[in-house]
Amino acid sequence: MIVEARGVVKRFGERVAVDGIDLDVPRGICFGLLGPNGAGKTTTLRMIYGVCRPSAGSIRVFGLDVTRETRAVRARLGVTLQESVLIEALSPVDNLRVFGRYYLLREPLLSRRIDALIEFLELRSHADLPVQRLSGGFKRRLAIAMSLINEPELLVLDEPTTGLDPAVRLALWARVRDLRARGTTVLLTTHYMDEAQRLCDRVAIVASGKVIAQGAPPELIRAHLAPETVEFDCEPAEEPTLLDGAPPPRHRLRSGRRLMLYVDDASPLVDRLHHRDPNDQRALVVRPTNLEDVFLRLAGTSLEGT
Amino acid sequence: MSASLPHAVAVWRRNASMYRRIWMLNILPNFFEPVLYLLSIGIGVGAYINEMGGGSYAAFLAPGLVCVAAMNGASFEVTYNIFVRLNFEKQYDAMLTTPIQPDDVLIGEILWAVSRASIYGVCFFVVVVLFGLAPLPSALLVLPVIPLAGLLFASIGIAFSLRIQTIDLYSFYFTLFLTPLFLFSDVFFPLEERLAGSWLWLAEALPLLHPVRLARAAFSGRASAVVLWDVAYICIVSLVLLAWARRAVRARLMT
Numbered sequence: 001m002i003v004e005a006r007g008v009v010k011r012f013g014e015r016v017a018v019d020g021i022d023l024d025v026p027r028g029i030c031f032g033l034l035g036p037n038g039a040g041k042t043t044t045l046r047m048i049y050g051v052c053r054p055s056a057g058s059i060r061v062f063g064l065d066v067t068r069e070t071r072a073v074r075a076r077l078g079v080t081l082q083e084s085v086l087i088e089a090l091s092p093v094d095n096l097r098v099f100g101r102y103y104l105l106r107e108p109l110l111s112r113r114i115d116a117l118i119e120f121l122e123l124r125s126h127a128d129l130p131v132q133r134l135s136g137g138f139k140r141r142l143a144i145a146m147s148l149i150n151e152p153e154l155l156v157l158d159e160p161t162t163g164l165d166p167a168v169r170l171a172l173w174a175r176v177r178d179l180r181a182r183g184t185t186v187l188l189t190t191h192y193m194d195e196a197q198r199l200c201d202r203v204a205i206v207a208s209g210k211v212i213a214q215g216a217p218p219e220l221i222r223a224h225l226a227p228e229t230v231e232f233d234c235e236p237a238e239e240p241t242l243l244d245g246a247p248p249p250r251h252r253l254r255s256g257r258r259l260m261l262y263v264d265d266a267s268p269l270v271d272r273l274h275h276r277d278p279n280d281q282r283a284l285v286v287r288p289t290n291l292e293d294v295f296l297r298l299a300g301t302s303l304e305g306t
Numbered sequence: 307m308s309a310s311l312p313h314a315v316a317v318w319r320r321n322a323s324m325y326r327r328i329w330m331l332n333i334l335p336n337f338f339e340p341v342l343y344l345l346s347i348g349i350g351v352g353a354y355i356n357e358m359g360g361g362s363y364a365a366f367l368a369p370g371l372v373c374v375a376a377m378n379g380a381s382f383e384v385t386y387n388i389f390v391r392l393n394f395e396k397q398y399d400a401m402l403t404t405p406i407q408p409d410d411v412l413i414g415e416i417l418w419a420v421s422r423a424s425i426y427g428v429c430f431f432v433v434v435v436l437f438g439l440a441p442l443p444s445a446l447l448v449l450p451v452i453p454l455a456g457l458l459f460a461s462i463g464i465a466f467s468l469r470i471q472t473i474d475l476y477s478f479y480f481t482l483f484l485t486p487l488f489l490f491s492d493v494f495f496p497l498e499e500r501l502a503g504s505w506l507w508l509a510e511a512l513p514l515l516h517p518v519r520l521a522r523a524a525f526s527g528r529a530s531a532v533v534l535w536d537v538a539y540i541c542i543v544s545l546v547l548l549a550w551a552r553r554a555v556r557a558r559l560m561t
Contacts, residue, residue, distance in 0.1 A: 012561070051402045052561045071310075071405045078403075085400035087320075089327055098323055101316040102404035147403070156403075 001060070002027050002154050002185045003048055008057035010043050010209075017043045019209035020057070025154075025202075030176065030186040032200035034193075034291065040209040041189040042082065045158055048187070049079050062153065075103060077154040078147030082162070084139050088132040092123050092142045095131060096149055103150040117145040121175065137168035144175065155179060157188040161195060173199055193292040203291065207299040221289045224297055226250040226262040229289045230269050232282040234259045246272040253296055260296075262289055309409035317406060317414025318421070320397075325422075336378055340371040340430050344437070347494070359496065359526075368439040369521035370493030372431050372448055376455040377514060379426030381484060383419040384463035385476050392467070398559050408556045416460050416548065423456025444527035451524060455517035458540045461547040462513060468554040487514040492522070516540055 003025035010018040018040040025031045033041045046052035047059055050070040059066050061073045086095050096114045105113065118127050121141040126134055131142065140160070147155060157176070161169040176199055180186055190196055196203050197217050204214040213220055221227060226249070234242060235257060246269050249261035263269055266286045273284060344367060352363030359366045391397045398411055431448060434440045440448075466479055490497070491514035501509060509515060516536040523529045 046561070049403055051399075051559065071407060074403065075405045081396075081399060081403065083396050083399075085396050087324060087397070089324055094323055098320045099400075099404070101319055102313070102401060102406050104312055104316065104405070146400075150404075 001025065002062060003031075003187065004060045004063075005044075005048070006058050008044070008047060008059060009055045010040075010047060010052065011055045016209055018047070018054075021204075021206070021209070021211050023204060023211070023214075025185060025187055027153075027185055028180070028183055029201040030180050030188070030199050032196040032203040033187070033189045033206055034191070034196050034203050034295070035189075035206035036191055039206045041206055042158055044206070045079075045156055045187070045189060049074060049077060049156060075150065076152060077156060078150060078152035079156040080144050080147040080158065080160060082158045084143060086131045086139060086142060086146075089130055091128045091130055092118065092134075092138075092145070093127050095142060096146060099146045100149045105149065113149055113151070117148055120148075120178075121145045122171070137164055140164060140168070140172070144172070148179075152184065154185045154187060157186065159189055159191075161190075161192065169195075193290050193295075196291055205291070205295055205298060207295075212298045213294065217291055220291065220294050224251075224294050225289050226264050227289055228263050228266040229260055229287050229293060230263060230266050230273070230284070231258060231260040231287075232273065232284040233257045234282060242273070242276055251297065253293070255296070260293065262293065308407070309413055310407070311413075313406050313410035314413035314417060317401065317411055318417045320414075321418040322421075336382055337375070337426055337429055339378060340375045341433055343374075344368065344371055344433070348439075362439075364437070365439045365525075367494065368434045368437075369445075369448060369525040370491070370518045372427055372434065372452065373455045373514060373517040373521050374488055374493060375430035376423040376427035376452045376517070377459045377484070377487075379423035380419045380456040380459040381463050381480075383422045384415070384460050384467055385479060386473070388415060388464060388467045389470075389473050389476070392558065393473075402559055408559045409552060411559065412464075412548070412552055412555045416457070416464065419460035419463070420453050420456040423460065424453050427452030427455065441525060441527065445525045447524035447527075448521045451517055451520045454520070454537070454540050455514075457544050458513055458517065461544040461551070464551050465547040465554075468551055468558065487512055491515045492518045510539075513539075513543065 001024055003023060005021055005023040008018055008021045009016070021040070021044060023044075033044060035041050043052060047054050048061060048066065050066045050073060053067055062076055064073050066073045087098065090098065093114055096117060097110060100110045100113060118124055121144060123138065123141060123145065126138055131139065134142070144157070144160070160176070161172055164172070173195070176186055176188075186199075188199070200217065202214070202216055203220070204211045205220075206212070213224065215223070236254070239259065247263070249263045249269070251262040253260045253262075261269060270284070270286055273282070274280075277284075344364065348364035348367040348371075352367070355363040401411060402408070428449070431440065431452070435442070435445070463479075470476075491512050493514070497509050497515070498506060516539045520533055520536050523533050
């Protein structure tokens with residue numbers, strides 16, 4: 001196991017930010033911590049790289065106790081923080097050089113690594129401009145490049161694509177997949193379902209400081225709901241007549257007027273609904289079930305926070 | 307948790323890389339301050355003073371201003387700059403994702419402040435030498451005093467920076483602490499001749515007094531036992547403040 005957390009609790013005064021989390025991140029996978037803002041994801045990450053001490057429980061990273069062997073653990077991992085921590089007055093190349101020295105990297109290895117990362121994250125055209133003149137997408141790529149300077153065995157990404165435009169998100173996802181293909185273990189937090197579903201081999205869904213489900217995304221969907229989702233507008237009072245005679249769904253969720261039915265095969269239900277509502281006044285959608293649905297079912301609130 | 311010199315040097319080099327780019331904006335203006343005092347007070351006002359401590363007034367002023375240059379160099383670094391790095395730029399959060407530990411951050415920052423103090427102090431000393439105000443070779447003994455003065459004011463400044471919650475409080479630090487020190491610490495006039503004897507012990511509390519006295523001893527080539535007290539004061543005050551700062555930095559950077 002790259003990360004092994006057992007019964008981890010973190011209290012800030014009265015507030016319990018993390019409430020007894022167990023995590024297992026095996027080598028070579030992309031693992032996602034999923035949950036709404038304030039669920040305890042960032043605090044969990046901070047404990048994993050050792051700037052935050054657990055109030056109870058234990059965390060081992062690379063088999064080492066992170067609170068005792070902080071320096072040794074951090075030498076082998078890279079962290080991309082949520083907030084930009086670049087030095088605005090320096091160029092990407094100089095930022096990378098400064099960061100590489102924190103790992104005691106020396107020339108000529110340092111310059112070789114910098115060059116490879118500039119290439120890998122496609123920063124060449126802006127490599128010598130001061131960071132303050134770069135766009136948000138370039139800055140995020142540079143931030144990720146910095147966390148790769150020590151060729152980490154574990155890459156920790158805290159909300160890697162929050163606030164980025166779709167093209168940059170796609171490019172970053174591709175880089176994350178490249179890294180995993182090279183054998184880097186990736187641990188990321190996100191509140192984007194599509195991100196988790198596209199990137200993560202395993203996810204842990206976190207709510208109010210607890211892991212409420214853990215597993216591969218398709219597994220979680222199978223275990224807690226069903227593969228297909230049929231959703232449409234429907235007042236509670238209309239429900240019995242509308243669904244009369246349709247095969248019963250595996251699960252159902254309601255959010256205001258919106259009813260979501262989870263089924264193994266959507267077609268009989270859809271036929272039924274078309275029959276009852278030929279003009280399609282109900283904004284009917286048929287789609288694959290996703291992690292957001294799983295979260296809704298398990299936590300009773302939306303991931304974006306309600 | 308432990309301190310590691312190579313990691314502290316990496317923190318030092320971060321600052322060095324930054325200032326290599328912007329020293330014209332950041333370092334040069336502050337350096338001119340004591341030069342202007344030397345010209346205005348030392349040479350301008352000094353023209354009306356026949357003799358002071360056995361030489362010209364400018365020569366009396368020179369050793370004290372070397373220490374003031376070092377004090378300024380250290381103070382600018384550990385006040386606004388540290389505060390911004392600590393509270394706004396989140397630079398230290400980034401460092402702590404790497405093998406850098408809070409102790410390394412503190413040592414690196416202090417080393418950098420001492421370096422900047424030394425750059426200011428030594429440059430000003432060169433100016434003093436060029437003006438013919440430093441009796442060589444004895445005045446060279448002021449060179450080790452410069453980093454000591456830097457260490458003292460780096461320690462005082464960083465402790466203050468870790469205490470305060472808002473950046474506005476630095477106006478108190480500069481106007482009500484550093485400026486009075488500058489005016490009343492033996493730089494412009496010999497304190498022991500102007501202060502009633504029964505109050506002299508109180509003046510010993512003034513931090514700038516001690517490096518100034520050491521610098522004066524170096525320039526005059528005459529030392530008394532009091533220099534030992536001056537060195538001890540600088541070392542003890544710095545160590546006590548840094549020991550406190552070490553705990554404060556850890557508390558601030560780790561939760």
